[in-house]
Amino acid sequence: MNLVCVGIGGTGAACVETLVHLAAIGLFPDGLDVVPAVIDPDEAHPRIRGMTTFVSDYKDFRQRGAAKDCRDSTIFGTPIVKDAQFNHLRPAQQANLYQLLGLASPGARPLAYAFFSKREIGGPGTSEFANGFYGRANAGVCFFSDPQGKKSLLDAISQYLRTADDRLVVFGSVFGGTGAAGMLHVARTVRDNAKSGDVKPKVAIVMLEPYFRPDSSGADTTKLWNDPSTFLRRAGSAYRFLADLAARDNLPCEALYPLGIRTPEVFPPAWFAPDQQDNPHLFLEYLASLAARDFVLNPQERERVPMLKLRRVVLPPFVSPDHPEMTTHLDRLREVLYGAAVTYQVIENFVVPLVGRCQGADRLPGHPWIHDLTTQTKLPPAALLAHFRAATALLRPVLGHAGILPTEWRFERARDLSEEDKQRAELMSSITRGSFPPAFIPFLEHLKISEVLSNANPNAMFDDYDTRHDGGLPVRALSRWVLSAPMSLPRGEGAETAKERADYQLVQQEGPDYKDQAGNVLNLAQVTDDNFNAVDNTKRKLETLATATWVTRETGPGETSSTRPLSQRVQPPEPSEYPTIWAPALVYATRIYGADSRPDDRYIHLGLLWAALMPWKEHKEPPIFALRLGYDDRERQQMEPREQELDLRNSAKITPALRDTVRTTCPLSNYQTAVAKSWTVLFLHDSPDLAPNSSPREDEILGYFYPDTVVAPSRSLSDERADELLELGKDVASSGFGALLASRYQEAWFDVLKASGVPGADICGPRFITFLREFPHNPERRSISIDQAYSEHRIPDSAPWIQYLYSARFSA
Amino acid sequence: MSRSAGSAAWAWGALLIIPTVLLVVLIVPGLGEMGEGILPEVLAHEELRNAPEFYDFAVHARSWAIVILTLSAVVGVLFWLALRATWRRRLLEFDFEQVLNYRRLVWSHFGYAVVVAALIATGLLFCSVDLRRLSPASWIILILAGAITAALQYLMNIWGTVGTRRLFRGR
Numbered sequence: 001m002n003l004v005c006v007g008i009g010g011t012g013a014a015c016v017e018t019l020v021h022l023a024a025i026g027l028f029p030d031g032l033d034v035v036p037a038v039i040d041p042d043e044a045h046p047r048i049r050g051m052t053t054f055v056s057d058y059k060d061f062r063q064r065g066a067a068k069d070c071r072d073s074t075i076f077g078t079p080i081v082k083d084a085q086f087n088h089l090r091p092a093q094q095a096n097l098y099q100l101l102g103l104a105s106p107g108a109r110p111l112a113y114a115f116f117s118k119r120e121i122g123g124p125g126t127s128e129f130a131n132g133f134y135g136r137a138n139a140g141v142c143f144f145s146d147p148q149g150k151k152s153l154l155d156a157i158s159q160y161l162r163t164a165d166d167r168l169v170v171f172g173s174v175f176g177g178t179g180a181a182g183m184l185h186v187a188r189t190v191r192d193n194a195k196s197g198d199v200k201p202k203v204a205i206v207m208l209e210p211y212f213r214p215d216s217s218g219a220d221t222t223k224l225w226n227d228p229s230t231f232l233r234r235a236g237s238a239y240r241f242l243a244d245l246a247a248r249d250n251l252p253c254e255a256l257y258p259l260g261i262r263t264p265e266v267f268p269p270a271w272f273a274p275d276q277q278d279n280p281h282l283f284l285e286y287l288a289s290l291a292a293r294d295f296v297l298n299p300q301e302r303e304r305v306p307m308l309k310l311r312r313v314v315l316p317p318f319v320s321p322d323h324p325e326m327t328t329h330l331d332r333l334r335e336v337l338y339g340a341a342v343t344y345q346v347i348e349n350f351v352v353p354l355v356g357r358c359q360g361a362d363r364l365p366g367h368p369w370i371h372d373l374t375t376q377t378k379l380p381p382a383a384l385l386a387h388f389r390a391a392t393a394l395l396r397p398v399l400g401h402a403g404i405l406p407t408e409w410r411f412e413r414a415r416d417l418s419e420e421d422k423q424r425a426e427l428m429s430s431i432t433r434g435s436f437p438p439a440f441i442p443f444l445e446h447l448k449i450s451e452v453l454s455n456a457n458p459n460a461m462f463d464d465y466d467t468r469h470d471g472g473l474p475v476r477a478l479s480r481w482v483l484s485a486p487m488s489l490p491r492g493e494g495a496e497t498a499k500e501r502a503d504y505q506l507v508q509q510e511g512p513d514y515k516d517q518a519g520n521v522l523n524l525a526q527v528t529d530d531n532f533n534a535v536d537n538t539k540r541k542l543e544t545l546a547t548a549t550w551v552t553r554e555t556g557p558g559e560t561s562s563t564r565p566l567s568q569r570v571q572p573p574e575p576s577e578y579p580t581i582w583a584p585a586l587v588y589a590t591r592i593y594g595a596d597s598r599p600d601d602r603y604i605h606l607g608l609l610w611a612a613l614m615p616w617k618e619h620k621e622p623p624i625f626a627l628r629l630g631y632d633d634r635e636r637q638q639m640e641p642r643e644q645e646l647d648l649r650n651s652a653k654i655t656p657a658l659r660d661t662v663r664t665t666c667p668l669s670n671y672q673t674a675v676a677k678s679w680t681v682l683f684l685h686d687s688p689d690l691a692p693n694s695s696p697r698e699d700e701i702l703g704y705f706y707p708d709t710v711v712a713p714s715r716s717l718s719d720e721r722a723d724e725l726l727e728l729g730k731d732v733a734s735s736g737f738g739a740l741l742a743s744r745y746q747e748a749w750f751d752v753l754k755a756s757g758v759p760g761a762d763i764c765g766p767r768f769i770t771f772l773r774e775f776p777h778n779p780e781r782r783s784i785s786i787d788q789a790y791s792e793h794r795i796p797d798s799a800p801w802i803q804y805l806y807s808a809r810f811s812a
Numbered sequence: 813m814s815r816s817a818g819s820a821a822w823a824w825g826a827l828l829i830i831p832t833v834l835l836v837v838l839i840v841p842g843l844g845e846m847g848e849g850i851l852p853e854v855l856a857h858e859e860l861r862n863a864p865e866f867y868d869f870a871v872h873a874r875s876w877a878i879v880i881l882t883l884s885a886v887v888g889v890l891f892w893l894a895l896r897a898t899w900r901r902r903l904l905e906f907d908f909e910q911v912l913n914y915r916r917l918v919w920s921h922f923g924y925a926v927v928v929a930a931l932i933a934t935g936l937l938f939c940s941v942d943l944r945r946l947s948p949a950s951w952i953i954l955i956l957a958g959a960i961t962a963a964l965q966y967l968m969n970i971w972g973t974v975g976t977r978r979l980f981r982g983r
Contacts, residue, residue, distance in 0.1 A: 345906070346906060349906050349907070349908065350906045350907075350908050353908040354908050354911070354912075357908075357912065362983075363981070363982035363983045364982050365913075365914040365915045365979065365980060365981070365982040366899065366911055366912075366913070366914025366915075366917075366979050366982065367911070367914075367979075367982065368978040368979060368981070368982055368983050370982070371982055371983035372983070375983075449906050450904055450905050450906055453904065453906075454904060456904070457900075458900060458903035458904050459900070459903070459975060459979070
């Protein structure tokens with residue numbers, strides 16, 4: 001059985017690095033192969049280098065020990081697949097959107113510039129996204145949609161996902177750029193790749209909410225950067241996106257494991273340098289590995305809506321006095337960490353010095369295991385010594401990153417270390433240690449193995465060694481001996497009853513400080529312990545998390561977060577927060593319909609509506625430019641030859657990456673009925689004399705049609721055009737244009753949206769009418785007559801609501 | 813890793829009863845020129861051996877010898893147990909410098925066993941009116957017999973049990 005673990009971005013890489021460490025020391029059950037991969041543009045990321053180096057060393061170690069067929073939960077028993085083609089993947093080879101989206105071709109520009117700002121797109125030689133997406137999930141999805149990158153991923157991953165038992169677990173953060181962009185995308189890509197009749201792999205997504213917060217006071221804001229103050233908001237946007245997908249039964253996974261923490265770890269400003277994110281490992285990353293273990297042991301059956309699994313935070317005591325025999329994921333995690341730490345200590349302090357004493361002889365009185373091991377492994381003591389040293393070398397990063405080893409392990413390979421580096425290393429270790437529950441892990445400098453193993457039989461250290469199962473790795477027998485010994489571990493101090501009142505392992509909690517945007521207390525109950533518990537109603541819980549305020553809990557003097565007005569606390573989302581190229585359209589709805597919407601934005605929108613519906617700037621017909629994206633190769637294969645030819649001829653000449661991004665990340669799962677067939681994007685422009693078969697320039701695009709708001713403005717709308725639309729909007733508003741449209745559409749707008757298959761029509765329909773009604777009408781101004789409006793358009797196969805905009809006729 | 817030595821384990825285990833066999837050989841009635849056991853004949857000087865009270869002496873000497881030699885064997889076993897416990901305790905300290913010389917520990921315990929057995933034999937010897945009457949040479953023989961019994965029992969335990977034999981041999 002293969003457990004394919006794909007980490008997306010820096011946090012995903014940290015989770016996968018942690019996971020391979022824990023797999024090496026036996027966290028996972030017998031019979032499992034772990035296949036790790038990280039998808040991130042930054043090849044030099046410390047977590048990626050750490051993971052690939054460890055996997056390579058681990059494989060060498062097992063090969064040297066002739067144990068590559070070992071497949072059990074003893075230390076070094078889980079095969080971890082080393083595959084250079086797969087262990088690290090780049091989403092795409094390009095370093096900027098300009099090249100990726102093929103913007104040297106003028107035909108692609110209107111589309112790209114409608115969704116991205118000029119700063120994000122860059123130019124022919126720029127490299128904005130060479131090492132990451134810096135919190136721009138909407139840009140990230142374009143890179144993940146690159147056909148070459150997708151093909152590399154699918155080619156590599158398909159060889160490991162062949163049977164119904166195989167599992168895919170995707171890790172990433174919801175508050176960054178790469179992970180937020182890639183998690184759903186990778187899950188969907190793998191899921192959609194399975195041909196009908198193939199076994200579809202079971203997929204879980206482990207998503208980390210903001211659990212650390214860099215101090216960004218010294219950040220260089222002239223470049224693209226991921227502002228930590230937006231982390232929480234980004235998490236909220238991610239839940240909004242997930243809740244919407246879940247509502248449409250469109251989540252591409254069997255299980256969702258959100259993990260967060262009430263108070264994130266704070267990192268100093270020096271750690272926030274771009275592309276230098278050598279952050280310390282934190283406990284939440286270990287819980288992410290437990291989520292993968294849970295998914296292996298308790299797989300979900302395929303349902304329309306995935307299982308949402310939540311847990312409470314870990315509090316001592318770690319073993320319930322009522323159920324000391326109970327073995328949970330957490331017990332196993334603690335057991336393998338303690339086991340590895342004690343094994344390491346025994347090797348370092350005892351085994352290695354003794355075997356070292358045996359050089360030149362084959363036996364040492366008092367320690368017959370040395371002779372036995374040399375006989376069984378057919379290795380001289382020197383080679384045996386090398387084996388144990390290699391084992392400790394493998395264990396050092398495992399224990400070091402977990403905070404079990406003292407700080408000094410970080411200095412081992414460094415020369416001429418500055419005082420600043422030492423302080424940083426000490427702080428890293430201290431933060432890692434502090435992130436674990438008290439007494440959960442041992443600190444090696446305080447670990448007295450004589451006390452922990454006081455009841456063990458020291459003469460039986462290697463008695464369990466069997467070359468048939470252990471190959472040439474006697475260290476496995478030692479580890480088994482350690483784990484089978486009655487270890488006396490600290491239970492941790494804490495009241496058993498406190499667990500029921502513990503925090504959820506989430507950012508959001510229940511209580512007066514955590515309310516939804518309507519001011520109600522969040523209802524997250526159901527979960528009572530620190531195991532992964534499936535909640536009853538995934539859709540409702542995701543909606544609960546999506547409607548949370550997602551604001552920082554920090555308050556000023558004399559102020560509590562609950563006393564501040566809600567409007568001051570909820571920040572409007574940014575397009576960069578949503579993993580879809582359509583993010584500007586999603587955000588725009590919030591911007592103009594929300595309680596905190598700016599009047600200027602509303603007037604600009606009214607101006608856009610005027611430009612779409614009423615004669616403006618001497619246009620004789622609606623200034624709409626239709627860009628047909630067409631179908632992909634797989635879809636074309638199912639068409640008649642003539643249709644294939646037509647589609648090829650009429651489709652826009654744009655890069656597959658751009659086409660795929662627009663199509664695959666569209667939140668409207670039925671875009672072709674909800675907007676226009678053949679994946680046609682309808683642009684509103686103000687090009688005065690657009691010739692047939694030509695496209696407007698990108699700076700002439702005003703916006704594009706989207707059902708939530710009718711039109712969404714282009715991201716690259718110039719300030720001059722925005723001012724022009726603002727003045728237009730103010731002017732026509734005072735003439736009663738808003739009220740006129742409201743009266744024209746109010747009767748059937750909801751029905752027509754519903755007939756178009758627009759998701760959430762019951763929400764966005766009434767909101768649009770309310771929006772129109774709210775514009776003040778100056779009675780002294782001459783009213784506008786609807787007779788002036790365009791009465792028809794030439795958009796083939798557009799959705800009923802677009803036709804209704806012009807004809808105002810609708811029959812259900 | 814198999815720790816069973818098969819039939820050889822029985823052979824090694826047979827060592828454990830050697831001191832008992834020796835004890836039996838030394839004191840069982842019926843052996844010796846006069847049929848009162850070997851040890852009483854060895855201990856008694858010639859005059860006593862030829863006197864009628866030798867038979868009473870032999871009965872008492874056998875009883876005391878059983879006590880002395882059995883206690884000596886017990887001392888040997890106790891020091892063997894102490895050796896095991898000490899080594900185990902040292903191993904559980906996981907300080908390699910404390911566990912570099914197993915054989916030195918074995919021989920030091922051996923010495924203690926011999927001395928303690930000799931002291932016990934001496935003490936018991938002087939508790940017995942019959943034995944006190946013997947010559948100093950007989951005393952030494954008896955004390956040596958106790959010390960040798962303890963030493964034999966100790967060594968036979970080390971070699972006769974798998975754990976300590978492996979530790980001593982280092983394989």
